[in-house]
Amino acid sequence: GAGVSQSPSNKVTEKGKDVELRCDPISGHTALYWYRQSLGQGLEFLIYFQGNSAPDKSGLPSDRFSAERTGGSVSTLTIQRTQQEDSAVYLCASSRDSIEAFFGQGTRLTVV
Amino acid sequence: RKEVEQDPGPFNVPEGATVAFNCTYSNSASQSFFWYRQDCRKEPKLLMSVYSSGNEDGRFTAQLNRASQYISLLIRDSKLSDSATYLCVVNSGTYKYIFGTGTRLKVLA
Numbered sequence: 001g002a003g004v005s006q007s008p009s010n011k012v013t014e015k016g017k018d019v020e021l022r023c024d025p026i027s028g029h030t031a032l033y034w035y036r037q038s039l040g041q042g043l044e045f046l047i048y049f050q051g052n053s054a055p056d057k058s059g060l061p062s063d064r065f066s067a068e069r070t071g072g073s074v075s076t077l078t079i080q081r082t083q084q085e086d087s088a089v090y091l092c093a094s095s096r097d098s099i100e101a102f103f104g105q106g107t108r109l110t111v112v
Numbered sequence: 113r114k115e116v117e118q119d120p121g122p123f124n125v126p127e128g129a130t131v132a133f134n135c136t137y138s139n140s141a142s143q144s145f146f147w148y149r150q151d152c153r154k155e156p157k158l159l160m161s162v163y164s165s166g167n168e169d170g171r172f173t174a175q176l177n178r179a180s181q182y183i184s185l186l187i188r189d190s191k192l193s194d195s196a197t198y199l200c201v202v203n204s205g206t207y208k209y210i211f212g213t214g215t216r217l218k219v220l221a
Contacts, residue, residue: 031207042116042199042213043156050207091155093209099144101209103155 002026004104006092012110013082021077021107025094032075033093033101034067043091049075082111113138116202118212126220129190133215135200136182144203145176145183149196150214156199159185190219 005024013019025032034046045059049069060066064082069075079086089108093101118135125131137145145162160167162174162183173186187194200212 033209035211040213043211045208045210048207056208095207099161100146100158103157105155 004092004094004102006090006104006107008107009105010108010110012112015084015111016081018078018080019082019109021079021090021092021109023075023077023092023094023104025073025075025092026096026102027073029094029096029102030072031095031101032069033095034075034077035091035093036088037091037106038088046077046090079109082109084111087111114212115139115210116200116212118200118215120213120215122216122218124218124220125190127190127192129219130186130188131190131217132184132186133198133200133217134182134184135212135215136180137200137202137210138181139202139204139210140178140181142181142202142204145174146201146203146209147172147174147183147185148199148201148211150199151196156211159198187217190217192219192221195219 007022030051032049035043047067048056064080067077089106091106093103095101116137147159148156149159150156162176166175171188175184197214197216199214202210
């Protein structure tokens with residue numbers, strides 16, 4: 001079946017612009033995660049959604065970052081007024097059982 | 113102190129060698145442990161879960177030492193295709209996966 005799908009795969013934006021990153025999780029997976037991976041760094045937890053529960057936003061680095069998940073499926077991560085330090089690969093993952101998280105191929109964001 | 117720590121490497125080993133990576137975690141309440149593999153410019157993929165009794169999958173063996181709070185990954189008879197970054201992942205029993213920064217392995221012909 002289809003895996004986790006993320007779009008766009010690459011995004012170049014000017015400093016100060018807003019960007020939206022999209023994630024389509026695997027059908028039936030109730031848990032959805034956003035992580036960020038900077039060059040040579042590990043995965044940094046950003047936000048977690050589980051069903052209809054309130055999301056865990058504890059990893060969002062600033063109030064310029066927000067995310068929503070509509071209808072318990074598709075999620076959008078929005079970064080407002082992008083800064084150069086926001087450049088990274090943004091990875092989305094979904095999970096059914098907290099045993100295995102399946103990752104999308106990521107969105108490579110470059111802020112120039 | 114980071115929640116999950118790994119030696120970043122790189123570990124450069126010849127084909128056929130045995131190589132081992134360790135990972136330490138700081139939260140003694142951690143309950144689930146995994147090794148993920150990440151190829152260059154690709155997404156992480158689950159390699160294996162790590163059970164208290166240890167587990168083996170072909171050339172790969174994972175072990176957990178709760179007393180010392182570390183997990184290990186042993187790769188026997190290394191192949192060129194094993195070259196990748198190996199990510200240690202810890203879950204505290206909730207939903208949040210905490211990733212280490214990864215250990216880079218290069219298997220040389």
